[in-house]
Amino acid sequence: MLQQLFTPSVQHTLELVGIFFFAISGALLAVRKNFDVFGMAVLAEVTALGGGLFRDLIIGAVPPAAFTDLGYFLTPLLATLLVFFLHPEVERIQLGVNVFDAAGLGLFCVSGTTKAYEYGLGLTASATLGLATAVGGGVLRDVLANEVPSLLRWDRDLYAVPAIVGASMVVLCIRYDVLSPFTSGLAVVTAFALRLLAMRFHWRAPRAWHRRSTAVEVPE
Template sequence: MVHDLFTPSIQHTLDLVGIFVFAISGSLLAVRKNLDVFGIVVLAEATALGGGILRDIVIGAVPPAAFTDLGYFLTPLIAAVLVFFLHPQVERINWAVNVFDAAGLGLFCVTGTTKAYSYGLGLTSSAALGVATAVGGGVLRDVIANEVPSLVRWDRDLYAVPAMAGATLVALCIRFSTLNAVTSGTAVVAAFVLRLLAMHFHWRAPRSWNRRTATVEVEQHVE
């Protein structure tokens, strides 16, 4: 059964790892936006916990895990403190942060899908909620920081697509009764690698087919 795939301790560890790396990315954005310490903590918590809270509310797992386990709140706080004091050093290893963020994306899209299915959702809905778990915190982070969410910006490397790939693989494995530690790990790696490739080669989603050229748009804006 899906709910037997991860033991509670393994599920908890995977959640904390993903929460920590997402909190780092939220804290770094807060520093770049010149926010104070409270703003850094808020963005860290929102980025790390937003997707999981959304998932738990949708599936009826209330109160959400983020409100019943102190570790879920303390982990982003630790990340925020590290960035607050060491952000120049963290910025210098930003490539590593991006790698860990990609790993968190892979973890959350898989664990989010499996948890949604174990609560009775269909395969398509479970996969969609797995994607929401992976990207929801980032969207909330950008909204709070008064930015257009990276998820919908054409000039950002693919982010949701890798999560969709990972969640879809999990749904297919559930459909054909092949979901186990190996196949779920494969889905995590697939989403992780696809995200890394998107960052390396700057893969982006296409825009509308008959879209006007940027030159025309700029000219009309000036007029």
């Protein structure tokens, strides 16, 4: 068994914090789409738990943690209620929400990679599932809301790349037998910092050279 980044109680608390802020992003999108409270709750739950649920089903960790820990299920509902009653105020602190979302991204790409490896997957597959844990919920959220997933849009600041970097750092540490709370924490911080820098400086992935597409991005 690989070493835990934190004690189980601390890690569980951090995961709930990450789930909470992922859920807020889902509920806020539901408000912008004029969904009712049920639609808000669905998007919040999917955004917060979708990536981890996908990972657990792939690796055979059943029933998934989302169905065995009541806190995982109730936390998105709490976020839904907050947005339902206070969404103008939540919108005004969107930057703060994004910072916590970036922290969740860093934590989940590392914990997802570690858990996948513990269940017997190879290094590449583990990193892939670490990425899926971090970004899968956001993809499902956008699909349900009839949006092109932010992950695929060129006009969005880098999101998957920081998660890929964090997951890759973990599998390299596993490969060279140096995975520890310190190196795991370094991977979390690196993914977190890259996401913050991408938001600050609007870093985006390059598009194809000499492309001939006439598609025009529709402003929101």
